[in-house]
Amino acid sequence: MIIFTSPNGSGAEAHFVRDRNVNQATSTAPKIHRYQCPGCSADLIFEPRDGCLSCPYCGRSEPIPASAAEVQERSYDEYLKLRPEQLAKISENALEVQCTGCGTTVTFSPPQVAGDCPFCAAKIVAQPQVADPMLAPEGVLPFKITQRQASDAIKAWLASRWFAPNALVQLAKQELASSVYIPFWTYDAHTTTHYSGERGEYYWETESYVETDSQGRSVTRTRQVRRTRWHPASGTVARWFDDILIAASKSVPPERLATLEPWDMAELKPYQPAYLAGHKAQRYQLELADGFEHAKAIMAPVIESDARQDIGGDEQRLHQIATAYSGITFKQLLMPVWISAYRFQSRVYQVLVNARTAEVQGERPYSPWKIVGFVLLLLFIGIVLFYLSQQ
Ligand SMILES: [Zn+2]
Ligand SMILES: [Zn+2]
Secondary structure, eight states, X not given: OOEEEOTTOOOEEOOSOSSOOOOTTTOOOOOOOEEEOTTXXXXXXXXXXXXXXXXXXXXXXXXXXXXXXXXXXXXXXXXXXOOGGGEXXXXXXXXXXXXXXXXXXXXXOTTSOOOBXXXXXXXXXXXXXXXXXXXXXXXXXXXXXXXXXXXXHHHHHHHTSTTOOHHHHHHHHHOOOEEEEEEEEXXXXXXXXXXXXXXXXXXXXXEEEEEEOTTSOEEEEEEEEXXXXXXXXXXXXXXXXXXXXXXXXXXXXXXXXXXXXXXXXGGOEEOOGGGGTTOEEEOOSSOHHHHHHHHXXXXXXXXXXXXXXXXXXXXXXXXXXXXXXXXXXXXXXXXXXXXXXXEETTEXXXXXXXXXXXXXXXXXXXXXXXXXXXXXXXXXXXXHHHHHHHO
16 A cells, blocks of 8 residues: 655545546645655655665665556547647656756656756756646656666676766766656648649660661660659658657757667557656657647658558659648657766757666777777788788
């Protein structure tokens, strides 16, 4: 049993029931604020090792009850009009703080503190504030890789990089990666596309040409030449797109986040604040509608390929293409990432670990001395080999 308590300590025992039947207007019941250890009252944190809420002091561990709810798709059109009551805080006691270094907004729950920015390693000095309401996440992939495993994976990754500066390798040995849930949007949409263009069909023609033979005489020969006949073509294609994943974070380059894929979406859990206990979460930086524009860019080449297939023939030209999107739904998902951000010679380098698969992706500086040393070594070997071959 987990005890939920309010900050003033009036313990209210309850199982995990998120939507308690409480009449907001008249209730004086304390709001759920913390996940507390039933043994020693310390704050429980979500433990990646076993997926339970566990006590860092006495080691007690409490499972997070499986939610009967499923990860829901939301209607895009409805949410675009963002009514205030559709916004919520990510958890009851969530605080948020903005990094003056990179501008990102990070949310966390006490007793966790703001600490350093996980994205740019700047010390966060701003006072945390009560988190602004936002579109609540529908699903979460809980952390599965522990901090120890993540740090080991980063060290191994750095050690295997050629020409990494020693100072960076040393830094990686001391630094512990920080855990952040990164926001993503996924979109589903039905598309209907009218296109007009041309269908190209190949045909062969016999062509004569003049050639000079070995005796210097001009002779006329023939050859087969491929030509294309173009016919106007137009039509309609339709396609259903499912779960187009768009990163809603701007703190990590999108192409780097993409290299962390695939995410094991089958393991997606309906969002519960308990998964955030002891971990930070980033507030989405890309709004819902902007994210859909990114999704359109992913759909476009697929639709174009459909239209070309529909046109048929040997070659296709597309002059006009107009797509209508209907039945659009979306979800906001939180994906778990361990991040090490290094400030090295006044630049920030990020190394990311997919906290489901332990895959490491990142950027690193190069040590010019190591490169010079390596080139000199190659030169030396070359000179020795040359000397030996002269003997
Ligand atoms: Zn405890
Ligand atoms: Zn920052």
